Amino acid sequence: MKTGPLVILMINMFIAMLGIGLIIPVLPKFMLEFGASGQALGYLVAAFGLTQFIFSPIAGELSDKYGRKNMIVSGLAAFTLSQFIFAVADQMWLLYLSRLIGGMGAAFMIPSMMAYVADITTDEARGKGMGLLGAAMSLGFVIGPGIGGFLAEYGLRVPFYVSAAVAFVSTVVSLIFLRETLSMEDQLAHRNSEKKRSNLFVQFGQSFKAAYLVPLILVFTLTFGLSNFEAIFGLFVDQKFGYTPKDIAILITVGALIGVIVQSFLIGRLLQRYGEKRLINISFFVSAVTMVLMLLSGNFWYVLAVTSIFFVFTSILRPSINTLLSKMAGKEQGFVAGMNNAYMSVGNIVGPSLAGILYDVHLNLPYLFGAFLLLFSLFLSVSWNRRTGGRAVTPAVQE
Structure with missing residues (x-):
């Protein structure tokens, strides 16, 4: 198991899940600024899962065709943009846009990271690699709300600015230091494959x-x-x-x-x-x-x-x-x-x-x-x- 790339993946996963967790203690008060109802709050939370659901199979297929690194970096960039939009939003539709982009970013990151771990581990070490990646995910969820509540003491939008800044750094680090694990030969083979997965419903059917x-x-x-x-x-x-x-x-x-x-x-x-x-x-x-x-x-x-x-x-x-x-x-x-x-x-x-x-x-x-x-x-x-x-x-x- 290659520990260097795995550490980078764990940091990326941690940052992404941390950013998601930050919103939990802040969102109710944040929504008061917009006079939004509980129903609107529910839809806002669901928006993230919606685009994550829609784009996950697409992103997984793209990672087979164009490489894991491209999808991971793209997902981190989308997540950075999502957090920044949420920080500066002054209208409700911008909050929805932020969450939709965030869900898309998660869809590009998570399956590509899992595929990356599979690429760099043997069958015997794969469980440990998946466990470490899952631990980074869980840890981000665990401490995210606490950090969000702490940063909110300095301003309700501060957690989102900090999350966007950290995600941006992670994007740059991944772009520079993360190596592609899928050979160009395998990428071309997937691109030229006659088996096409045109939409989500077809993929679910498969x-x-x-x-x-x-x-x-x-x-x-x-x-x-x-x-x-x-x-x-x-x-x-x-x-x-x-x-x-x-x-x-x-x-x-x-x-x-x-x-x-x-x-x-x-x-x-x-x-x-x-x-x-x-x-x-x-x-x-x-x-x-x-x-x-x-x-x-x-x-x-x-x-x-x-x-x-x-x-x-x-x-x-x-x-x-x-x-x-x-x-x-x-x-x-x-x-x-x-x-x-x-x-x-x-x-x-x-x-x-x-x-x-x-x-x-x-x-x-x-x-x-x-x-x-x-x-x-x-x-x-x-x-x-x-x-x-x-x-x-x-x-x-x-x-």
Whole structure:
């Protein structure tokens, strides 16, 4: 595994996720300046996921045709522009434009980075590489809100100026120091391939027929369950247990940090010892159980333990599924990574939306439904494993 390029990728991923996290504590007050409604706020959050969903498969294919580096640098540049527009916006449509561009930037970055990791790692080291990249993603999410809240003390728009400046530096560093991993021969082969993926719907149709469909569905259900858990967590523990914002911050931060540690230092060993499929099954089961356990007690230490266990096993799930997918992708790393990100984007759109709807019906319903979906994922995974008979994974995309 080449550590130099991986470090650059981790920094890029961290910066991108940090910029996304910055918006969380600032956005409600920021929106007051525009007199926007809660519905407008919801649409603004969804705008990012929408363009990320639309462009992920396209960007994945482009990374196969024109190289990983070009897509990563383009994504960082788009993210820089997005944060700058948000910082200077004085009209609502500019905020929407910013979020749409940001989602597009994430679509170009994330699948290309995953494909890059697959290019520079062996099968044995790939789990560790994916785990480190996932850890950088998680760490950015974890500390982003805290940094955003701190910088907002100096001005409501300061977090976005700082994020834009750091993203710009990252763009320049990547442009200069990041080397392309896909040979020109492979790029030309993909450009000249007769297999055309003209639009998102065609690509989704192809994924439905491919051998890696079940892992992609698991990406969706994992993302749905995680975003479902996080979306209404603050409201849930506040209304049901009377927790303060400080309590909520401790619960999220501690749980997520433990997950980051697992992804950074343990995931490679776990994958080598137990294999992707077994880890996926165990993690789905434990994640589902912890969602139900969330409903049983309001004791702070109990909730901290349950939350931490949930984050640990969802942190194991992400690189496990990503590693399995990358092994099945063969030479189609960019396309499969793009579809991976597209399924993840759908989960990020649907999960929070449905969680909010169910929460209005009864505050326990989001967690009960989330547990049901994760158990269904376990059933789907076990059934798929039995059908494949434990055979070694092979490239799934047919030329």
